[in-house]
Amino acid sequence: MNITVVGTGYVGLVVGACLAETGNSVACADVDEGKIERLKENVLPIYEPGLDAFVERNQRGGRLRFTTDVPAAIRSADVIFIAVGTPPDEDGSADLRYVLAVADQIGRHMSREVVVVTKSTVPVGTAERVAAAVGKNARHAFHVCSNPEFLKEGAAVDDFMKPDRVVIGAETDYARTVMTELYAPFVRTGKPIIFMDITSAEMTKYAANAMLATRISFMNEIANLCERTGANVDMVRRGIGTDERIGPAFLFPGPGYGGSCFPKDVKALVRTGNDYGAPLCILQAVESVNDRQKHRLFEKVRSALNDDLKGSRVAVWGLAFKPNTDDMRDAPALTLIEDLLGAGARVVAHDPVAMPEAKRRLEDRVELAEDSYGALDGSDALVVVTDWNEYRHPDFARIKQTLRRPVVVDGRNLYDSVKMAKLGFTYLSIGRGADA
Numbered sequence: 226m227n228i229t230v231v232g233t234g235y236v237g238l239v240v241g242a243c244l245a246e247t248g249n250s251v252a253c254a255d256v257d258e259g260k261i262e263r264l265k266e267n268v269l270p271i272y273e274p275g276l277d278a279f280v281e282r283n284q285r286g287g288r289l290r291f292t293t294d295v296p297a298a299i300r301s302a303d304v305i306f307i308a309v310g311t312p313p314d315e316d317g318s319a320d321l322r323y324v325l326a327v328a329d330q331i332g333r334h335m336s337r338e339v340v341v342v343t344k345s346t347v348p349v350g351t352a353e354r355v356a357a358a359v360g361k362n363a364r365h366a367f368h369v370c371s372n373p374e375f376l377k378e379g380a381a382v383d384d385f386m387k388p389d390r391v392v393i394g395a396e397t398d399y400a401r402t403v404m405t406e407l408y409a410p411f412v413r414t415g416k417p418i419i420f421m422d423i424t425s426a427e428m429t430k431y432a433a434n435a436m437l438a439t440r441i442s443f444m445n446e447i448a449n450l451c452e453r454t455g456a457n458v459d460m461v462r463r464g465i466g467t468d469e470r471i472g473p474a475f476l477f478p479g480p481g482y483g484g485s486c487f488p489k490d491v492k493a494l495v496r497t498g499n500d501y502g503a504p505l506c507i508l509q510a511v512e513s514v515n516d517r518q519k520h521r522l523f524e525k526v527r528s529a530l531n532d533d534l535k536g537s538r539v540a541v542w543g544l545a546f547k548p549n550t551d552d553m554r555d556a557p558a559l560t561l562i563e564d565l566l567g568a569g570a571r572v573v574a575h576d577p578v579a580m581p582e583a584k585r586r587l588e589d590r591v592e593l594a595e596d597s598y599g600a601l602d603g604s605d606a607l608v609v610v611t612d613w614n615e616y617r618h619p620d621f622a623r624i625k626q627t628l629r630r631p632v633v634v635d636g637r638n639l640y641d642s643v644k645m646a647k648l649g650f651t652y653l654s655i656g657r658g659a660d661a
């Protein structure tokens with residue numbers, strides 16, 4: 226099939242590369258000239274395990290091409306995916322300007338009957354607006370579908386190639402047939418393609434992210450209560466996660482959720498609730514719990530250093546909002562760093578892959594250490610923010626020797642409290658009893 230993906234960010238690039246991998250002819254179009262030029266040379270704008278090999282192989286095989294000529298890419302397509310950003314507007318609603326601009330271009334430049342697939346996360350009712358924007362100038366039949374994306378950054382290729390399910394909102398047989406054909410190679414193990422009406426598909430994506438964010442905020446609140454009561458949240462997590470009705474995923478307390486999706490999608494869904502006169506009280510609480518949680522690590526370092534951060538130096542391990550990505554959008558590490566700088570501390574940070582991104586965002590406001598242990602040199606405390614594998618089992622003797630004061634704040638509960646105490650650390654983690 227001839228496929229065009231408009232918007233070559235995290236989602237568009239993964240979608241384009243994976244659809245090319247199954248034999249389709251794919252054009253990835255973007256307005257960012259620098260990005261497209263680098264992609265033509267197989268230089269990826271993001272760190273995503275396994276994606277470089279897909280891009281290289283399919284570009285070499287002639288199934289994947291990159292272009293800034295969006296109209297030409299639209300002309301050549303039978304199926305067009307819209308995968309541009311939907312950032313939050315000032316009032317928290319999703320800004321649809323980019324999605325609708327692409328829809329307008331599709332109407333002007335399509336050269337045959339097309340299926341227009343919204344991959345971007347968009348609020349209920351957007352498909353109608355996309356159809357209206359395409360329809361203004363369309364000279365051929367078109368079918369608008371909603372096909373929300375559930376990939377996880379850091380595991381995006383695997384998630385797209387082997388999805389738990391594919392959700393498609395479609396309202397014509399033509400669209401359902403095309404989408405079934407397109408996704409058949411990805412669901413050979415029997416995972417379902419769930420067809421539904423477009424409104425429900427649009428809502429499904431927000432409901433999924435809102436549920437996951439809710440679990441995180443819920444556990445963070447329970448963790449904070451554990452600290453007051455002396456309970457250990459790790460035990461509580463295991464105790465409830467083994468209940469089949471609850472399940473073990475997304476029950477880890479931490480420094481609050483971040484990334485490009487949960488914060489903006491929760492906000493947008495709250496906004497939709499208000500617009501429709503059905504306020505989402507739970508999600509409003511999820512958001513405010515998360516805002517508060519993002520300051521918890523700072524509060525812990527401050528108390529470990531006796532409220533005296535001025536002139537201190539704090540090492541931060543982990544800048545990306547989660548492991549296996551260099552994405553720092555809304556990362557908890559950014560909140561911590563701003564709090565520390567605001568209190569007069571100096572910050573020296575390390576991340577296995579997000580250092581270039583950190584340099585771009587923070588410039589010279591923090592020192593970046595090439596090596597994780599190098600960050601500890603002359604530092605008064607270490608704060609672990611992201612649970613990268615390399616931080617999971619470090620050389621504690623070396624940490625103790627290198628830090629000026631043996632203070633470790635563990636935002637991911639990676640280490641054993643008893644062992645850390647025995648080694649002579651002042652060790653604070655999340656929700657593990659009164660000493661957490």
Ligand SMILES: NC(=O)c1ccc[n+]([C@@H]2O[C@H](COP(=O)([O-])OP(=O)(O)OC[C@H]3O[C@@H](n4cnc5c(N)ncnc54)[C@H](O)[C@@H]3O)[C@@H](O)[C@H]2O)c1
Pocket residue numbers: 231232233234235236237254255256257260295308309310311323326327344345346347374375376377378485486
């Ligand atoms: N990142 C994720 O993990 C994820 C997961 C699921 C869904 N989503 C959703 O997918 C959408 C895209 O997210 P992303 O993280 O890939 O965004 P991104 O910011 O990484 O990429 C968006 C791309 O669209 C391009 N663009 C903007 N306007 C354009 C236009 N008119 N024509 C061509 N290109 C244009 C930008 O240059 C950019 O490269 C969002 O709605 C997001 O909520 C993201």
